[in-house]
Amino acid sequence: MKRFAIALQLMMLFLATLQTTLTASDWPMWRFDAGRTAAGTTELPTQLQHSWTIKAPARIQAWDDPLNLDLMPYDRLFEPIVISNRLIVPFSDTDRVCAFDTSTGQQLWSFVTDGPVRLPPAATAQHVCFVSDDGCLYCVDVASGKLRWKFLAAPGTRRIVGNQRLISTWPARGGVVIRDGVVYFAASIWPMMGVYIGAVEVENGRLLWINDSTGSTWIKQPHSAPSFAGVAPQGALVATAESLIVPGGRSVPAVFNRSNGD
Numbered sequence: 001m002k003r004f005a006i007a008l009q010l011m012m013l014f015l016a017t018l019q020t021t022l023t024a025s026d027w028p029m030w031r032f033d034a035g036r037t038a039a040g041t042t043e044l045p046t047q048l049q050h051s052w053t054i055k056a057p058a059r060i061q062a063w064d065d066p067l068n069l070d071l072m073p074y075d076r077l078f079e080p081i082v083i084s085n086r087l088i089v090p091f092s093d094t095d096r097v098c099a100f101d102t103s104t105g106q107q108l109w110s111f112v113t114d115g116p117v118r119l120p121p122a123a124t125a126q127h128v129c130f131v132s133d134d135g136c137l138y139c140v141d142v143a144s145g146k147l148r149w150k151f152l153a154a155p156g157t158r159r160i161v162g163n164q165r166l167i168s169t170w171p172a173r174g175g176v177v178i179r180d181g182v183v184y185f186a187a188s189i190w191p192m193m194g195v196y197i198g199a200v201e202v203e204n205g206r207l208l209w210i211n212d213s214t215g216s217t218w219i220k221q222p223h224s225a226p227s228f229a230g231v232a233p234q235g236a237l238v239a240t241a242e243s244l245i246v247p248g249g250r251s252v253p254a255v256f257n258r259s260n261g262d
Contacts, residue, residue: 029121078090
């Protein structure tokens with residue numbers, strides 16, 4: 001339990017110091033950009049100085065059984081982003097996303113969803129986008145945290161009990177990625193119940209396309225028997241110039257055409 005709190009404190013220290021040299025683009029999504037390159041153009045200072053600390057409970061993974069503990073660690077640690085002097089942190093225990101001042105650590109705003117927020121958000125200069133286990137994609141204002149728009153990524157609002165919490169039957173665990181003014185997302189973790197991978201305009205939430213047919217794909221399984229199956233979106237999506245890469249938890253990722261979802 002302690003190692004998670006220590007990891008969060010170290011990340012806060014790193015990002016607070018990093019903020020003094022980054023430009024306005026900051027660190028707007030997990031691993032910096034839509035390609036998840038984890039590399040920026042700004043040099044780090046030679047020495048890091050402790051500025052402030054945020055104490056938070058250790059995260060509890062969605063898949064914490066021995067088989068999946070190390071195979072699906074996508075929500076094991078805090079994965080904050082930085083935009084406009086704000087450290088944006090998702091919390092799966094309190095169903096919220098919070099913004100902290102990078103200079104002082106003071107909380108600036110908090111936005112609550114109807115389910116755990118397990119995946120890191122992505123941001124532009126004005127927008128912070130993220131998905132929740134409630135099956136929705138959210139966009140809030142960077143400065144105020146007020147809701148700009150909300151998109152139901154799941155096909156309905158039916159609820160079930162998951163991880164001892166009330167969540168959507170189709171939890172959104174395909175972590176958002178933003179590229180060229182478009183935010184990409186995915187909902188549902190069980191192909192047999194339908195998988196929903198989509199793209200909306202980041203400015204207004206207008207749907208551009210949605211792929212709802214991958215769950216019915218007839219493919220050969222690892223045990224050599226074919227069945228209806230497809231990608232089970234779990235983890236942060238990747239957007240390249242032409243492709244959208246959707247991680248499949250402990251399985252292989254799937255690649256789609258970024259322009260139309262095919």
